[in-house]
Amino acid sequence: MLSASQLADRLARDAEAVCRYYLSAGHRAGNYWIVGDVANTKGRSLYVRLKGDRAGRWTDAASGQYGDLLDLVREACGLVDFRDVADEARRFLNEPRDPARAEPGLSRSGDARTASTDRPSGERARRLFRMTQPLAATLADGYLRQRGILRAALHPALRFHPSCYYRDLASGRTSRYPALIAAVTNRSGAITGVHRTYLACSGSEPGCIGKAPVDTPRRALGTLLGNAVRFGFPAKDLVPVMIAGEGLESILSLSHVMPAMPMVSALTANHLAAFRPPAGCLRLYLAADADAAGRHGIEGLSRRAQALGILPLVLNPELGDFNEDLRRLGPDRLLANLRDQLAPEDAHTLLSV
Structure with a gap:
């Protein structure tokens, strides 16, 4: 191959x-x-x-x-x-x-x-987000709960679409699936894109929810460069300490055990490397994934942060990623691992589940 x-x-x-x-x-x-x-x-x-x-x-x-x-x-x-x-x-x-x-x-x-096609992708992304509904008690909420993420419905960046358009890239055929929708925003909070996770009940056991049976169940639309899905940001984008990472579920797992810490998911390693930290940021924690692409994103954003006078600090999972840590090791073990890696002055941002 x-x-x-x-x-x-x-x-x-x-x-x-x-x-x-x-x-x-x-x-x-x-x-x-x-x-x-x-x-x-x-x-x-x-x-x-x-x-x-x-x-x-x-x-x-x-x-x-x-x-x-x-x-x-x-x-x-x-x-x-x-x-x-x-x-x-x-x-x-x-x-x-x-x-x-x-x-x-x-x-x-x-x-x-x-x-x-002639409509800008950002406009199409905003239109799609306007067509969504609150996440609580939906199929998407159930999907995240199965992955140990219990408070996702508190995040306004996450919504649910019961019948989201899907186009097969190979055949051109179209279909519809329920989808978890995440808003990608810029530093001023304006939606520039969306991330879609297409879902379906797996049928293996009652209530089991998985990704839709399609070739590419995760897709993005709009402008991701420099932007991200944001969790726990204050009304004004002045954030002295925050976490940035790649995968949506990995960052949601960190937010589950550290709800007071502002965080972003850049969705891909290349977009993580291009993320623009907010004004006033002093320390930027980089949530690592155990793969080569993830390391590329971490290194790129670390260089960008240093050039801006921001101290980059890496957070490492014990297993493959932070969602795997949450599911297999539990929230207490995940929290203890994170506490050991945070600067002492930031430990107060950790809250138990």
């Missing part, structure tokens, strides 16, 4: 085909593919190099986003887990491309682009 770097190299060899498939609203201009943004909006802000040593590298001059073609696939498809990104890239590389589907102005299913 190809590694991440090998997948990126393979995609770069066929960079124009990748762009025509995922960024069909754009066009070729010399050695570059030009389009509005990673959401495939018409425009000229994002450019992808098609030839040479840096083939496949792209930059969005408006947002500051950049990366290789794996990053582009992740952003264009709204994927969160790297496994889903790699699966989508492998599917693209192994799938014969229909020339009709590669024409600018056509969607990946080959049909004429719908009006929703």
Whole structure:
């Protein structure tokens, strides 16, 4: 099986085909593919190099986003887990491309682009969030409770959608599933995107709730760069001490045992590295995950924090991530592990369950 770097190299060899498939609203201009943004909006802000040593590298001059073609696939498809990104890239590389589907102005299913493509992704994200309902006593609340997160309904960033649109990336077929919806916000609290976790009752036992039986049950929509899902932030974004991490459930697990501590979930390692700490932040705790991508995000944000005069401190789980610690070791053990890693002046923010 190809590694991440090998997948990126393979995609770069066929960079124009990748762009025509995922960024069909754009066009070729010399050695570059030009389009509005990673959401495939018409425009000229994002450019992808098609030839040479840096083939496949792209930059969005408006947002500051950049990366290789794996990053582009992740952003264009709204994927969160790297496994889903790699699966989508492998599917693209192994799938014969229909020339009709590669024409600018056509969607990946080959049909004429719908009006929703021309609507900015942030606007679509805000519209989706407005269609949600409170989390308490919903399927999404039950899903999080099964994972040991008992007070999720107290967070206004989390909502429930009983029938959220889902499009299969391979076939183009559409369906609907209930979904946990998390609002991604900027430093002023404005919604810039949403994160969706598609859900279904597993059927293995009564009341058991799991992710929907789809290839990519976690997806994002909108602008994530520099932003995050926020928990426990005060009305004014002046936060001297906070926690930042990658996964939604991992951060919710920390919030479960430290409800007074402001926290953010950046959703992916790359977006964690690009997170913008709030004004007045003095100490930034970085919630680590036990994988290479997570370490990349931690290192990137640590460098950013130091450049801003913020002290970065890493919090490590005992197992694979903090949700696994919560479920398998229990809240008391998780809290004790965290207490040992906090600076003494921050210990007062810890509250028992």
